Amino acid sequence: MRKPLRLLPLSFCIALALPAHAQDESEDWGLCRVTDVVPAFDDAPTAAAGAGTPEARAQAPTDIEGGSLARASDDENIVVQDNVRLSRGDQFLGTDSLLYNADTGRYTAEGSIRYQDAGMRIVAERAEGDQNADTHRIENLQYQLTDRRGHGGADRIELRGRYGSLVGSTYTTCDPSEPGWQLRAGRIDIDTEEGMGVARNATLRIGKVPVLYVPWFMFPVDDRRRTGLLYPSISLSGRNGFDYKQPIYLNLAPNYDATLTPRLMSDRGVQLGGEFRWLYPEGGGTLSGEWMPDDRLPEREPDRYLRSMGELPDERGLFRMTANHDLNRAWYARANLGWVSDPHYLEDFSNSLYAVSRYTITSTAGLFGRGRYWDAGLMADHQQLADYTLTERQLRYDRLPRAYVNWSQPFGRWFQAGLNAEAVRFQHSVRDEGSRLDIKPYLAMPLEGASWFLTPKVAWRYTAYQLDDDLAARLGNDAPTRSLPITSVDAGLFFDRETTVLGKRYLQTLEPRMFYLNAPYRDQTGLPLFDTRPMTFSWGQLFRDNRYTGPDRQIDANQLTTAVTTRFISEADGRERLSASLGQIQYFNDSRVVVPGESPVERGRSAWVADVGFSPTDRWTINAAYQWDPKFRREDLASIRARYLVGDYGVVNLGYRYRRDLVEQVDFSFLYPINRNWSLVGRYYYSLEENKLLESIAGIQWESCCLAARLVARRYIRDRDGDLDDSLRLEIELKGLGSAGQKTEGVLRRAILGYDRDDLYLVPPSSLPTGNVEHTPDPIL
Incomplete structure (x- = not known):
């Protein structure tokens, strides 16, 4: 039969018990056994697709099925049923006995209370409440999440309208037989309208040992963005000393927000960073920057700065902006701007060999279009020197502006016609300037069959220049041209x-x-x-x-x-x-x-x-x-890259690169599993041409179902002079909750190709990793 009784908000109650800072399910649970703390209910119906949304639940009726009608009284309108099963959308509630008064709204459920929805399963001993007054109490319950890993329990849950309380709640992602860690809270009070909770007497235990006690802390209980503190970053290095960053998130509006990041480096001073993000239907963007009013690093190493700049940098900073706006289906605008205060900045504020190798910051902005047979753009770019070992003359030209169009389209049955054209104004602070027009129309005849192809092509290239006076005087012509088929x-x-x-x-x-x-x-x-x-x-x-x-x-x-x-x-x-x-x-x-x-x-x-x-x-x-060059009987290039997969997640990489008169390097890296829980990581990256170490890494990892620890020692080139720096990183990760210590996965993922076995590439990434290079405005060449 159908009744107007709505299901108890059990799933929402339990969700309140979870720590708000639990991580998204990007963890590796491969070491976990398939165990159900709360097994699936055999008598629960299968929900239809899409039934788990709040809108679908609100519109769905509640179906009640019972084994027997014990008593019905018209005076009190009381219904008692045994073996009751209620369902609404994806929600299911089963109990041995339900006593419900439709006039007063009071109910009592006892014996083998079972609840499930798309996100969790719950068992409890007793539940009672008043539907009209919207007060509820659930006692002695256990829950298991089904949309992500996690389980726990509570002595009782008390709900009073928008407010709720959990007493004696627990949460963990570990196997019940191996409790690696557990979060306990004496009491958690929830305000569902504000979407905030307050936990009192919270304790984090690793094994049976309490490692963290917090008498009071506030956290969100839904996915609404809120102003507050984010996880800090703590590290220790020879250059910066004790390094502490504390991000502060500012929820300014539904479509824009900001993050402030004060940073304390004990050996250098205080830095303030910030990021502002915005989003609207046609586009969005990010504006970020950093400012350090007084950096003590140049005072410790004055010669390096005086040789290249003639003075010591005082105020130091970085600016970056990326933005996009879609005009229609074919045309869009893009901007990618970057700036640093001095050419030492990228080197002094990064810990990556790849960041050190960047010598310029390129800022671009333009209007671009793309169709079925064409693409075009009107843009401009500007170069800024980011390498103190070079001079302004070695920078590429600014293109202010640049217009281009590429067109290629079938023409008739046999032919293909096309055009590549570009017009550019080249500007430079210390080099001669000028403009260039380049046009290349072509006609091709692409013929092909099942086992052959033949493509004759004829093109005509015309290039014309308009040069400034100094360059024209040196070349002998202010408007040279070139034309050829x-x-x-x-x-x-x-x-x-x-x-x-x-x-x-x-x-x-x-x-x-x-x-x-x-x-x-x-x-x-x-x-x-x-x-x-x-x-x-x-x-x-x-x-x-x-x-x-x-x-x-x-x-x-x-x-x-x-x-x-x-x-x-x-x-x-x-x-x-x-x-x-x-x-x-x-x-x-x-x-x-x-x-x-x-x-x-x-x-x-x-x-x-x-x-x-x-x-x-x-x-x-x-x-x-x-x-191999047969004329001079010499090798110009030799490269070999080998990868071997070890077990289910190990990998060994070996590379050798040689190009005559330019580079000769060897690169060996590995993730080697010792057993199910322990593994070794390492890298040895060496330049034979310069007889110099580029990077070395040695570390050990331990991982269980819900815990992981990584200890990594690293030596790497920290500046363009080839000076080496050392670091030691220790990270302890509680899967599904968070980690303590300096992040190591970003460094290992970049250094050991195939570290996570989801990206088995054999060449270095095309862009720098963002996790360990604090300042890399793209694109930088």
Whole structure:
């Protein structure tokens, strides 16, 4: 039958008992056994999808089923039923006996009280209350969360309208048989309208030992943002001394907020940081900055600053803003601005080798559009020096402004027409300036079949300049131009066959490819060099029509690339077990177009370029690249990267990188599991070219179902002079609650590729990690 009785708000009551600062379920619970403190109820109905929302519950009726009607009195309108089961939406309440007076609204439920919804399950001994007065009392209950890990109990819960109290409540994410940690509170008082709770006599226990006692603290009980303190960050280093950061969150409005972060460094002084965020239907953004009125670090190391700046920096700071605004489906505006007070800032306020390697801050802003066959933009960018070992002359040009359009569209049945165009004004504080227009229309004929492709293409490149007086006087022309045709033919075949290797069946492919390029010579010594430089020779360059990054130089070419790729694809699982590529360019004539300091490309053959990817098993992955110059009989490049997966979560990486006259490095890193709970982590990153350590890490980790501890020692380059710094980090993590100590996972995730086994890449990340580099305005090149 159907009654107007609404279910008790049990799930909400228990949610109030959870600590507001419990972390989101991004934890690894792989070491936990599948145990249910509160087992699933066999007599609970299956809820429909979407029934767990507050709106769905409010509209759903309450169904009551009972075994027998014990007594019904018209005078008192009292109904008593045995083995009662109530359901509404995703909510279910079962009890052995329910006594309910519809006139007074009073009820009593006793014996095997069972409740569940989409987020939890509860068992209790007794519940009573008054529906009309909205007062309730639940006694001796145990709960288990089902939407995330966690369980606990309470001696009783008392509700009085918007207010509630929990007496003798507990919470943990550990297995019941292994109580690694538990949070207990003598009493928790809740105000549901304000969304805040006050815990009294709260104790955190690790095992049976109380490690933290808090007589009183306030916390939120829902997901409303509130002004208050966030978790602090505490560390210790030789440069900063004792380092304490305390974020203060300010909830200013539903669509914008702010965070202030005062920071105390005992050996350097006080710093104030802040971040302001805003959001609206068409976009949003972030404005952040830091300011330090008096940094004592330059006073300890004055020579480094005086050599590059001529004075000691006093007030130091950083500014960064990112913003976006969508105008319509095709057009949008973007801004990414950054500024630092001095070229030592990034180095002095970071602890990453990658941050030290950045030498400039690029600020960009513009209007951009994209359609089915086109993309375009009108933008500007500005460079700021962030490396004290360089000078302003070595900065790239500012582009104030830059307009570009790229268009490519099928034309008729056989053809494809396109255009790449750009107009730029180049400005610089100490270098000659000018403007450039570059237009490159083209027509291609992409033909293809099931086992072949053929793409002839003809393009015309026109580049014109308008130079300022000083640059025009040096080059002999204030408006030089360049115009030339570029033709190419790209063709390839695909062959495949079934084969057997060591008893395993594979599909082997053979993919020969040829790329012919022809462009006549044009004397370009009278053209400036604004943003053009030679590209690193690699596999991709075998099939490009220019070996330079920008349009200030267009190569002359009469050359043919021949290349071949073969792949072995397992027929058992479809995985590519081997991929090997080999290619070379045949230069039929000398290529005379060069940039200053570069030698012409002579007639003959280029270096052989070889790339190999090999996965002999699901645990081994090996990638190698090699370049051999037959003319000088020398290797120009050698690189090998190997990864081995150990057990369910371990990984070992080994890398070697060599490029002639530039770099020779080895990199070894690992996460090695000793057993189910203990593992070792380490990295050794060394430059053979400079005979110098770049970074070393050694650490040990212990992890259980709900507890983790990490002790990591690290030595790393802290500045561009190559000075090394040491740090020791200890972190203790209570899964589902929080951690104490300095964060280590960000450092390990960057240093050990595949540390979390969800991101098994073999090359370094394209952007710097934010967890350990405090100041890295993007993009910085």
